[in-house]
Amino acid sequence: MEEQQTSKIVVHIDPDLESLIPGYLTNRKKDIATIYDSLGKNDLDKIRIIGHSMKGSGGGYGFDDITDIGMMMEKAAKEGRSEDVRVQTKRLEDYLHRIEIVYG
Amino acid sequence: MESKKNHILIVDDTIELRALLSKRLSNLGLSSEQAENGRQAMQKLAEKPFDLVLLDIVMPEMDGYQVLSAIKSDIRFRHIPVIVISAVDEMESVIRCIQLGAEDYLPKPFNPTLLKARIEASLERKHLRDQEQTLMQEIELERQKADNLLLNIMPESIAQRLKTGERLIADTHQAVTVMFADIVSFTDLSNQITAQDLVRRLNLIVCRYDELASKFGVEKIKTIGDGVMFVSGLSPSNENHACIMARLALRLQQEIGKFSLLDNLPLELRTGIHSGPIVAGVIGSQKLSYDLWGATVNIASRMETYSLPGKIQISEATFLLIKNEFLCAERGRIDIRGMGEMKTFFLTGTRNL
Numbered sequence: 001m002e003e004q005q006t007s008k009i010v011v012h013i014d015p016d017l018e019s020l021i022p023g024y025l026t027n028r029k030k031d032i033a034t035i036y037d038s039l040g041k042n043d044l045d046k047i048r049i050i051g052h053s054m055k056g057s058g059g060g061y062g063f064d065d066i067t068d069i070g071m072m073m074e075k076a077a078k079e080g081r082s083e084d085v086r087v088q089t090k091r092l093e094d095y096l097h098r099i100e101i102v103y104g
Numbered sequence: 105m106e107s108k109k110n111h112i113l114i115v116d117d118t119i120e121l122r123a124l125l126s127k128r129l130s131n132l133g134l135s136s137e138q139a140e141n142g143r144q145a146m147q148k149l150a151e152k153p154f155d156l157v158l159l160d161i162v163m164p165e166m167d168g169y170q171v172l173s174a175i176k177s178d179i180r181f182r183h184i185p186v187i188v189i190s191a192v193d194e195m196e197s198v199i200r201c202i203q204l205g206a207e208d209y210l211p212k213p214f215n216p217t218l219l220k221a222r223i224e225a226s227l228e229r230k231h232l233r234d235q236e237q238t239l240m241q242e243i244e245l246e247r248q249k250a251d252n253l254l255l256n257i258m259p260e261s262i263a264q265r266l267k268t269g270e271r272l273i274a275d276t277h278q279a280v281t282v283m284f285a286d287i288v289s290f291t292d293l294s295n296q297i298t299a300q301d302l303v304r305r306l307n308l309i310v311c312r313y314d315e316l317a318s319k320f321g322v323e324k325i326k327t328i329g330d331g332v333m334f335v336s337g338l339s340p341s342n343e344n345h346a347c348i349m350a351r352l353a354l355r356l357q358q359e360i361g362k363f364s365l366l367d368n369l370p371l372e373l374r375t376g377i378h379s380g381p382i383v384a385g386v387i388g389s390q391k392l393s394y395d396l397w398g399a400t401v402n403i404a405s406r407m408e409t410y411s412l413p414g415k416i417q418i419s420e421a422t423f424l425l426i427k428n429e430f431l432c433a434e435r436g437r438i439d440i441r442g443m444g445e446m447k448t449f450f451l452t453g454t455r456n457l
Binding site: 014052058 | 118121123191
């Protein structure tokens, strides 16, 4: 098992979006559960759609890393690389665990 | 930018993106509605007007390409600009959207400043197109008004020729029937009622004449005071011009009795008809006038002048054309100023064939 890094990742977010951020991050946590469930069912198409969605939305909120993770996840799912999907999912878990949001 | 608030439809299956776009639009002072799939988008478009559509590509059921295609092929929606905002970053997708009629293509995740610029540019273009369309509609409305005005003062075929740029309209018609119908003693009666009342009542009569002329396929050429001039046979297919005019003359005699300028004093018509050749044309530049000239017009006018109240006097030429279908009583030979002695008849009714 990889050792999880503990240093915080500070993300600066547009204050206009403050009300939307908690919901957005909660939904990414739900995505993680859905991805693991889908991996268990070998439903890579569902993971591809989740990845595509993260790719499109992350940067818009200010989470460029989520866009990057989404892009890699979409590509891995499309190409049937389940192990890479797992890697990106771990990366997302780690990111969500470490981020510290600063509005402004 | 126009003062009215622009209304934008956001079409995306991802709730966070709809919320994000909605927030960004709200900050720009724009109102928006959301559709989570293509089908819902088409429903919303049918329900109310939108100024712009922000469209995702990858959606279940009906994808963005299908929505774009449906919008651009529907006359109700095709004027609405569509900006595709998609995480599909292949160039093929961009080209396909532009070919399908997208106004712009913005990759996800979008830059808010770029989004603002693209939206404002699209709305500005739409605003200009809307203005142009409104102007075109106003021009078309004015053109229709001018056409209707032209149709009010001359036959449709002549109006069409004028519209196509024909400068000199002068036609010879070898066989037509001209009728003059005059309200008897109108001038005397007009001294006894107000001007408003006079014009109102005369207008009712002339409007009824117009209706009947149109119904019988006869052209009303002009109103001269309380008299009206009609012609039939201008159209080549209208060979039965004399009988048509005779029918109209009898009908006008019936109708005039229903009107009165003074209470309990029904009006009477004095009518004259003649058939023969005429020249017809348009004269004037500021005030166009379609008119008829020739001896036929003069004789028809004399038939009216020398007729009697409640009577329809016809020339021998007209009598010969209608005698098999209409009842006529010979009046004899009368001396007509400028024409000499002429044999005339009174048209009294139709034969029961």
